[in-house]
Amino acid sequence: MTVTAPETFQTAPATWAEVEVNFAKELPGYEPRKPQQIMATAIEEAMTEGRHLLCQAGCGTGKSLGGVTPMLLQALEQETRVVVATATKALQEQYANKDIPFLQEKSGIDFTWALVKGRSNYACQAKLNSDDNERNPLALEVKQELAADEAHDGDREHFLAEISDFEWSKLSSSSNECPGKSECPFGAVCFAEKIKEAGSQADLVITNQAMLMTDLVIREKTSDRDQGPVAMLGDYGMVLFDEGHELPEYAGNALGTDFNGRGMVLLAKDCATFAAINGEDMQHRSEKMAEVIKGLNGLLVPLGGAALTLSWFVENYGLFADLMDLLRSMRLDIHAVKLDGDSDKGNAKKKMLLTRIGNALSTLEEMLVSEDADRVRWVEVNEFRQEKHWKIRVAPVQVGPWLKRNLWDKVPSVVMSATLSAGKNRDGSKDFTYIQRTLGLWDNVSSVDVGTPFDFGQQGLMYVPAPSVPSPKDRNAWMSWSIATTLELIDTSKGGALLLFTSRTAMKQAYEALADRLDDRGLTALMQGDGRTNRELAKIFKEDEHSVLFALKSFFVGVDVPGEACRLVIIDKMPFPVPSDPIFAARSLAEEREGRRPFSTLSIPMMTLTLEQGCGRLIRTKTDRGVIAILDSRLSATPYGRSIVNSLPDFPVTTQLSDVRSFYQGSTFGR
Ligand code: SF4
Numbered sequence: 001m002t003v004t005a006p007e008t009f010q011t012a013p014a015t016w017a018e019v020e021v022n023f024a025k026e027l028p029g030y031e032p033r034k035p036q037q038i039m040a041t042a043i044e045e046a047m048t049e050g051r052h053l054l055c056q057a058g059c060g061t062g063k064s065l066g067g068v069t070p071m072l073l074q075a076l077e078q079e080t081r082v083v084v085a086t087a088t089k090a091l092q093e094q095y096a097n098k099d100i101p102f103l104q105e106k107s108g109i110d111f112t113w114a115l116v117k118g119r120s121n122y123a124c125q126a127k128l129n130s131d132d133n134e135r136n137p138l139a140l141e142v143k144q145e146l147a148a149d150e151a152h153d154g155d156r157e158h159f160l161a162e163i164s165d166f167e168w169s170k171l172s173s174s175s176n177e178c179p180g181k182s183e184c185p186f187g188a189v190c191f192a193e194k195i196k197e198a199g200s201q202a203d204l205v206i207t208n209q210a211m212l213m214t215d216l217v218i219r220e221k222t223s224d225r226d227q228g229p230v231a232m233l234g235d236y237g238m239v240l241f242d243e244g245h246e247l248p249e250y251a252g253n254a255l256g257t258d259f260n261g262r263g264m265v266l267l268a269k270d271c272a273t274f275a276a277i278n279g280e281d282m283q284h285r286s287e288k289m290a291e292v293i294k295g296l297n298g299l300l301v302p303l304g305g306a307a308l309t310l311s312w313f314v315e316n317y318g319l320f321a322d323l324m325d326l327l328r329s330m331r332l333d334i335h336a337v338k339l340d341g342d343s344d345k346g347n348a349k350k351k352m353l354l355t356r357i358g359n360a361l362s363t364l365e366e367m368l369v370s371e372d373a374d375r376v377r378w379v380e381v382n383e384f385r386q387e388k389h390w391k392i393r394v395a396p397v398q399v400g401p402w403l404k405r406n407l408w409d410k411v412p413s414v415v416m417s418a419t420l421s422a423g424k425n426r427d428g429s430k431d432f433t434y435i436q437r438t439l440g441l442w443d444n445v446s447s448v449d450v451g452t453p454f455d456f457g458q459q460g461l462m463y464v465p466a467p468s469v470p471s472p473k474d475r476n477a478w479m480s481w482s483i484a485t486t487l488e489l490i491d492t493s494k495g496g497a498l499l500l501f502t503s504r505t506a507m508k509q510a511y512e513a514l515a516d517r518l519d520d521r522g523l524t525a526l527m528q529g530d531g532r533t534n535r536e537l538a539k540i541f542k543e544d545e546h547s548v549l550f551a552l553k554s555f556f557v558g559v560d561v562p563g564e565a566c567r568l569v570i571i572d573k574m575p576f577p578v579p580s581d582p583i584f585a586a587r588s589l590a591e592e593r594e595g596r597r598p599f600s601t602l603s604i605p606m607m608t609l610t611l612e613q614g615c616g617r618l619i620r621t622k623t624d625r626g627v628i629a630i631l632d633s634r635l636s637a638t639p640y641g642r643s644i645v646n647s648l649p650d651f652p653v654t655t656q657l658s659d660v661r662s663f664y665q666g667s668t669f670g671r
Pocket residue numbers: 119123124125126127173177178179180181184185186187189190191192193
């Protein structure tokens with residue numbers, strides 16, 4: 001995978017400035033970007049000095065190349081390796097298919113790199129060869145494709161066959177069921193293991209935050225092994241987080257866990273089937289499991305949405321103790337099964353079942369004993385085939401101390417995103433306190449905001465209602481005003497509108513009130529969750545300049561619609577976190593315990609970050625123009641509202657709809 005620098009490059013570059021000289025030679029008309037140069041220099045300095053950097057860089061900065069290039073140069077200089085971790089698959093693919101190949105071809109830097117995804121992205125040899133898939137036509141097709149192409153890496157994306165998520169789960173393994181290379185009879189030919197090995201040698205690894213956080217969790221759990229900790233990504237000396245605002249969530253997911261009743265019933269059935277194939281009878285265990293879970297259903301289904309405390313678990317210990325006893329008995333039974341027939345196939349299945357049982361037991365043990373101040377536990381209930389099923393979710397209250405111990409104290413890192421700061425300090429500089437507190441990143445760190453290449457003053461306008469408009473707290477009056485105003489704004493922009501809602505109920509109400517009226521005007525109304533995927537909806541919205549998309553929180557980030565297709569963004573109200581959310585409630589309590597006011601230190605910054613992300617949907621290129629409207633009069637009527645407006649992108653602000661009309665007047669939008 002090593003590529004030698006083309007002959008046009010006389011010497012290998014050592015700095016971003018030298019890389020830009022090579023870009024200029026290779027790309028006629030190459031134009032350096034000031035914000036990109038500022039960020040690259042800040043990263044070079046931070047990595048040279050071995051400190052962390054919080055780097056805020058707006059859309060259009062050229063973050064990925066401006067971030068990865070100085071990291072790579074410094075890693076090569078210091079003879080170490082660098083890991084780049086994105087939050088989304090789309091950005092990971094962009095690095096792998098566009099930015100890194102470009103860097104290899106045009107920069108003159110000589111390096112090797114690898115793309116490493118999570119285990120479940122690769123076909124599992126143990127499953128492909130199992131009895132379960134013997135008559136599965138898709139498994140046969142996948143096996144044929146693999147046999148025809150020796151260089152196939154087993155990546156789901158590289159199969160010709162269209163494979164649904166459900167079908168793929170039968171052909172791949174999650175870490176919950178994989179026993180690991182040394183235990184698995186197919187470990188030597190495992191695709192995920194081969195990718196990991198290749199990745200652990202590369203100068204640069206492109207991965208995702210979920211994978212990197214899992215790597216840290218496993219390293220910590222195996223840190224006292226004689227042969228050293230298990231390191232899925234090898235040893236690395238620097239980390240770059242792109243889409244860094246998502247890091248707290250991915251760290252929380254890696255440290256958290258789920259335990260669901262239906263999964264236990266399926267596990268017991270799988271054990272019984274495996275035992276029966278090998279001449280043993282575990283049917284009674286399967287029936288007992290169904291009975292124990294039924295008992296827990298009665299207890300947990302009525303508690304949907306509620307947080308569970310340690311004392312609740314102590315009170316109800318008996319039912320969970322029965323479950324643990326049963327799992328232990330199942331483990332003994334499976335151990336005792338003597339295999340008939342192909343030993344590799346049978347052994348692999350046996351190891352996978354034992355791994356699932358072992359993981360269920362350790363999750364239960366951890367769930368039952370964790371302190372309330374450390375972990376938040378709550379019940380989620382959903383319906384499947386007209387039956388209600390529960391899941392107990394467990395998440396850490398804080399991820400900062402763990403990140404400090406396992407990452408910040410060990411590896412210089414850059415956390416990069418368009419939205420890291422929430423609000424401004426008294427001197428007008430960006431305030432990074434919230435993200436620093438969340439990440440536990442206080443020591444040996446600096447921050448930089450490189451600004452934006454866009455001219456918000458010329459390219460856009462922000463509308464917030466006058467103080468006299470009903471507040472969202474006055475629900476009925478606000479609702480009828482906001483629906484009328486939304487329609488007026490859409491009429492003014494002639495469509496091309498992304499409507500972002502803070503609740504599903506509000507989105508549905510607005511859609512029901514407006515869809516027919518939009519249709520009468522020749523505009524296409526689209527709604528998130530209408531049966532189409534988010535990706536499909538975004539595609540239609542991009543292509544149809546006369547569409548209006550009603551959407552929820554997932555559209556506040558990630559959706560990139562440059563040009564006229566998105567010329568109006570309306571946010572219904574300030575997106576405050578929901579007080580009943582168990583993680584938010586637990587974090588609020590933790591803030592109070594430490595003597596801080598959660599409204600100031602948690603609610604306002606969380607809301608501001610989401611609002612900034614929503615505003616970021618409007619201007620995506622230097623030629624975009626449009627209006628952002630936030631239909632919440634608290635933004636003009638309260639001191640905290642005014643200070644929030646002050647911290648948003650520097651659009652001119654108006655409380656008059658007539659200014660919005662003037663902004664669009666004379667434009668060719670929607671014609
Ligand atoms: S180690 Fe075995 S079980 Fe795990 S993914 Fe690889 S082939 Fe599958």
